[in-house]
Amino acid sequence: MSNWINNFLKIMPVIWLVSGMSVSIAQADDDDESYGFRAGERKISAALAENQKWKVECGACHLAFPARFLPAESWRNIMSGLDKHFGSNATLNAEDVSEITAYLETHARTKRTYRDESGNYPLRITGTRWFKREHSEASTSAKSNSKVKSMANCSVCHLQAELGDYSEHNVKIPH
Amino acid sequence: MCARRFHLLLLIQTFLKHGDEWSCSSCHTDNPAAQGKHAKSDKTIKPLAPSANPERFTELKKIDKWFKRNCNDVLDRECTAQEKGDFLAYLLTIKK
Numbered sequence: 001m002s003n004w005i006n007n008f009l010k011i012m013p014v015i016w017l018v019s020g021m022s023v024s025i026a027q028a029d030d031d032d033e034s035y036g037f038r039a040g041e042r043k044i045s046a047a048l049a050e051n052q053k054w055k056v057e058c059g060a061c062h063l064a065f066p067a068r069f070l071p072a073e074s075w076r077n078i079m080s081g082l083d084k085h086f087g088s089n090a091t092l093n094a095e096d097v098s099e100i101t102a103y104l105e106t107h108a109r110t111k112r113t114y115r116d117e118s119g120n121y122p123l124r125i126t127g128t129r130w131f132k133r134e135h136s137e138a139s140t141s142a143k144s145n146s147k148v149k150s151m152a153n154c155s156v157c158h159l160q161a162e163l164g165d166y167s168e169h170n171v172k173i174p175h
Numbered sequence: 176m177c178a179r180r181f182h183l184l185l186l187i188q189t190f191l192k193h194g195d196e197w198s199c200s201s202c203h204t205d206n207p208a209a210q211g212k213h214a215k216s217d218k219t220i221k222p223l224a225p226s227a228n229p230e231r232f233t234e235l236k237k238i239d240k241w242f243k244r245n246c247n248d249v250l251d252r253e254c255t256a257q258e259k260g261d262f263l264a265y266l267l268t269i270k271k
Contacts, residue, residue, distance in 0.1 A: 062216035087215065088197075089247040092240065149217060 050164075051103035053096055061090065063154050063161055065125060067107035071114045073121040075104035086123075126151045138173060147174040197248050199223075207269045224269035232263065 058064040067075065079101040082090045092100070113130040116122045125131050132139075135151065142148040148156050155161040160170045202220055203211040208227040211220035222228040232238055246254035254262070 061213055062218055083247075089244040091243060091247075093236075150215075153217060 051100065054100050054103050057092060057096060057100060061088070062152065065154070066164060066166075067104045068109050069125045069131070070104075070108060070128065071110055071121055072105040072108035074114075074123060075108055076101065077121065078123055079104065081123075124152075141173060145174065199245070199249060207266055208271050224266050224271070226267075226269055226271040231266075 054067075055064050070078075078085070079097055082092060082097065111130070112119075113133070114128050116127050117129060122128055126135075135142075138157065139151065142151060142157075154166070157171050157173050158166050159172055160166075197214060201214040203209075203223045207224040208222050210222055212218070213220060221230070223231060225231045242254055242259055246252065246258075
């Protein structure tokens with residue numbers, strides 16, 4: 001037993017050193033990463049593989065909203081109702097629908113805060129609890145701001161939204 | 176003749192526009208050679224007329240997709256082949 005402890009104590013500095021190194025590598029990576037996004041307590045790297053079809057098709061009419069903003073159930077509901085997509089017809093051919101749906105599902109979030117207050121899966125990102133919490137102050141001023149027009153116009157305030165960067169230091173609310 | 180008929184249809188559509196109903200001009204402005212803006216999202220839309228945007232009507236998949244969407248948004252139905260032809264003939268008369 002004491003032998004085991006002895007061995008453990010011998011390799012302990014090595015474990016400590018290696019784990020310390022990997023943490024600092026991760027942090028360095030984080031600093032370099034300009035696609036950071038703060039959702040609650042977790043910073044998620046948005047260096048996710050982007051899907052070209054998602055970018056082109058969703059981005060044709062509005063900003064291509066990141067998959068990580070909604071749960072998979074929400075995306076499935078959105079993608080199965082494209083003929084009535086928030087007031088307009090956004091139908092795609094079956095092949096494109098399934099490719100984009102698969103991409104969105106893969107990168108969707110599953111946390112509870114990604115649902116609405118009743119625990120339902122919202123169709124709108126603005127209906128999620130995380131969005132409301134993150135924008136509780138901005139919502140009040142944005143409503144009276146004609147330049148914002150809608151809370152779905154991410155890029156009005158999130159200057160790097162087109163690049164997938166929604167981090168707080170790239171926010172500028174127009175006056 | 177076809178172009179004129181479509182132009183008339185377009186004018187009627189424009190004048191019929193009221194409330195939340197959409198016409199072509201809601202997003203593409205009254206001038207097909209001008210840059211448009213999505214009625215809801217404000218996203219910029221490149222000009223519709225090929226004279227101002229040579230990329231227009233060059234990809235079949237894209238043409239089918241947008242005719243289906245926009246005819247449904249404006250007319251609540253798909254357009255007939257005749258209407259699509261008239262529309263293209265009208266757009267080709269637009270000078271930059």
